[in-house]
Amino acid sequence: MATVDIRDVRKNFGSTAILHGVSVGIEDGEFVVLVGPSGCGKSTLLRMIAGLENITGGQVSIGDRVVNDVPPKDRDIAMVFQNYALYPHMTVRDNMAFSMTLAKAPKEVIETEVTRAARILGLEKLLDRFPRQLSGGQRQRVAMGRAIVRHPQVFLFDEPLSNLDAKLRVQMRAEIKDLHQRLKTTTIYVTHDQIEAMTMADKIVVMHGGHVEQIGAPLELYDRPANAFVAGFIGSPAMNLLPGTVQGGAFQPDGGGARWPLPAGxxxxEGLRVTYGFRPEHLRLAPDGLPLTITLIEPTGSETQVTGRSGEALVVGAFRERITARVGEAIHVLPDTAQAHLFHGETGKRLNA
Amino acid sequence: MSVTTGPVTNWRRPQVQQGWLARLFDSKIFLIIACLTPAMGLLVVFLTYPLGLGIWLAFTDTHIGRGGVFIGFENFESLWYDRVFWGAVFYTVFYTGVATALKFALGLWLALLLNENLPFKSLLRAIILLPWIVPTVLSAIAFWWIFDAQFSIISYVLVDKLGLLDHYIDFLGTPWAARWSLVFANVWRGIPFVAISLLAGLQTISPSLYEAALLDGASSWQRFRRITAPLLMPILAVVLTFSVLFTFTDFQLVYAITRGGPINSTHLMATLAFQRGIPGGQLGEGAAIAVSMIPFLILATLFSYFALARRKWQQGGDDE
Structure with missing residues (x-):
């Protein structure tokens, strides 16, 4: 186990800059998720930590050691690939034992370690199968087993669940988190799925276009996004983000319609271009509120999602109450100003404390 | 909602009655016959008939211009005591064995090289293919020139330029020199096929396997031996079989360069069969030589059949 320190790391492919100075500090035993849309550089950053990509600038340290020029096998890390990268011609046992076989570990040690990993992951009965004979979830577990047997200082996961179906993904998500709680190994996990990030992470690093947008605990990011990008990226259903201006101490959305009360603090x-943000679940029904003409009603049972128009702006609300109004009718709503957000119109930076 | 749709018509898709032609082409039996006939016809005319005729001729004493009668195994009996024939068998096996080994060693090496990120990769690949594209007879003539007793460029460089030897090499005039020269020409010509096929095989191996192996601590030799080699084995077996078959039945290179000489030392079974059958006029005996290649070819095919039998790890999943 070890800390990982990423300091002002840059990456260029030819003249194209992929990462523009990324700094993240990772505590010993922490579960950190790098999340962001496709092409934000999260996988590249992970591969740089693994040593599969050169580091153009900056410094990566694992433990107390700068590993910029350390070959991958000496970095004491283990990686789980998106496509698992299991060796197709080896049994599950040989796949897991491969690194130890290469290191010429004694047979008993290999046997003990493989058995231990197989027991942790429930793979005891599959040890003599080939990868082709396994289901997606089983392959995923073998890939983790291959990482576990090495007792690495850091686990790296590169979108490990994206090849699984939705149900299995939820199950494996829990298994990975459980595994981390048992092994307490520092883990860096890359995903584009913000739900995975929210549910698994101790700390989330939101990346966008080769920059770090925000680093923080999942609920911190959810409650106080530092900018409009993080606000829109974290949370499902996504936060309402309305463009407009500040007028008369209230928010006037573009295209007219009623004014919205500014968030607390x-x-x-006056007159500043801003983006007004509030989460669907922070909209409540209020008889004296703003009128919302309903365009779509989606009941999920536990709550009802309502899409409606206020002026030109399209707004989504999620209500615990059963909505009896129909499409075309109006309901009256108010956002919870304590949980609403205001971002600068150009820079996207948060404006309320 | 404010979305407006255009005017609506009452169009419904009508029931369409199919013509007799459409129904005919929907008939499975008709389709099977219609699709198979041309291919079967071609196979019968150009493969089955010549093969059958060749085998029949091997059991007759047919000469050119004179029909023969069935004589049983007499042709094969006379071949059994024919030292030229056994010489050809020896050289065919030698030629196939040595040339295939060299082609695979060099072809695999080239394929591995081309699989790396080299500058001008596609240009290099095109250049590698050249020996294979050039018509065999054309390259044979070039080699004939290269191996010429008086004008050989190899002798010229070794003797006149570098001074390593004091006399010109008689490449095609002495038996062993001629044998090796032909093997060399065949290797030159055969490498592209091996290299390009193996390169295709190499490219089916997922790069993430190498990355995983890299993290598992494998050196480049270990990555080759434990990842590349086993994963390349299936395609290697196919290419090996084809290469053996092509080399074993080779005719053009040898016939164009040495015509089996000097003193029959470079006759392959194919060239000897032709020599005896067409210029020699003894069609029956020529056919018998050609037919005696068949056991060797069957052996090679069987080898591929068993080597190619899908390995356990290639088989699909049978989840419980």
Whole structure:
């Protein structure tokens, strides 16, 4: 186990810059998720930590050691690939034992370690199968087993669940988290799925276009996104983000319609271009609220999602109450100003404390 | 909602009655016959008939211009005591064995090289293919020139330029020199096929396997031996079989360069069969030589059949 320190790391492919100075500090035993849309550089960053990509600038340390020029096998890390990268011509046992076989470990040690890993992952009965004979979830577990037997200082996961179906993904998510709680190994996990990030991480690093947008605990990111990108990326259903201006101490959305009350503690001057944000679940029914003309109603049972128009702006709300109104009718709503957000119109930076 | 749709018509898709032609082409039996006939016809005319005729001729004493009668195994009996024939068998096996080994060693090496990120990769691949594209007879003539007793460029370089030897090499005039020269020409010509086929095989191996092996601590030799080699084995077996068959039945190179000489030392079974059958006029005996290649070819095919039998790890999943 070890800390990982990523300091001002840069990556260029030819003249194209992929990472523009990324810094992340990772505590010993922490579960850190790198999350962001496709092409944000999260996988590249992970591969740089693994040593599969050169580091153009900056410094990566594992433990107390700068590993920029350390070959991958000496970095004491283990990686689980998106396609698992199991050796197709080897049995599950040989797949897991491969690194130890290469290191010429004694037979008893290999046997003990493989058995231990197989027991942790419930693979005892599959040890003599070939990867082709396994289901997706089983292959995923073998890939983790291959990482576990090495007792690495850091586990790296590169979108390990994206090849699984939805149900299995939820199950494996829990298994990976459980595994981390038992082994307490520092883990860096890459995903584009913000739900995976929210449910698994001790700390989330949101990346976008080769920059770090925000680093923080899942609920911190959820409650206080640092900018409009993080606000829109984290949370499902996504946060409502309405463009507009500050007028008369209230928010006036573009295209007219009623004015919305500013979030608590908003620091915005009159006439400033801003983005007004609130989560669907922070909209409540209020008889004296703003009128919302319903365009779509989606009941999920536990709550009802309502899409409606306020002026030109399309707004989504999620209500615990049963909505009896129909499409075309209006309901009256108010956002919870304590949980609403205001972002600068150009920079996207958060404006309320 | 504010979305407006255009005017609506009452069009419904009508029931369409199919013509007799459409129904005919929907008939499975008709389709099977219609699709198989041309291929079967071609196979019968150009494969089954010549093969059958060749085998029949091997059991007759047919000469050119004179029909023969069935004589049983007489042709094979006379071949059994024919030292030229056994010489050809020896050289065919030698030629196939040595040339195939060299082609595979060099072809695999080239394929591995081309699989790396080299500059001008596609250009290099095109150049590698050249020996295979050039018509065999054309390259045979070039080699004939290269191996010429007086004008050989190899002798010229070794003797006149470098001074390593004091006399010109008689490549095609002495038996062993001629044998090796032909093997060399065959290797030159055969490498592209091996290299390109193996390169295709190499490219089916997922790069993430190498990355995983890299993290598992495998050196480049270990990555080759434990990842590349076993995963390449299936395609290697196919290419090996084809290469053996092509080399064993080779005719053009040898016939164009040495015509079996000097003193029959470079006759392959194919060239000897032709020599005896067509210029020699003894069709029956020529056919018998050709037919005696068949056991060797069956052996090679069987080898591939068993080597190619899908390995256990290639088989699909049988989940419980």
């Amino acid at each position: 908003a620091q915005a001057t």
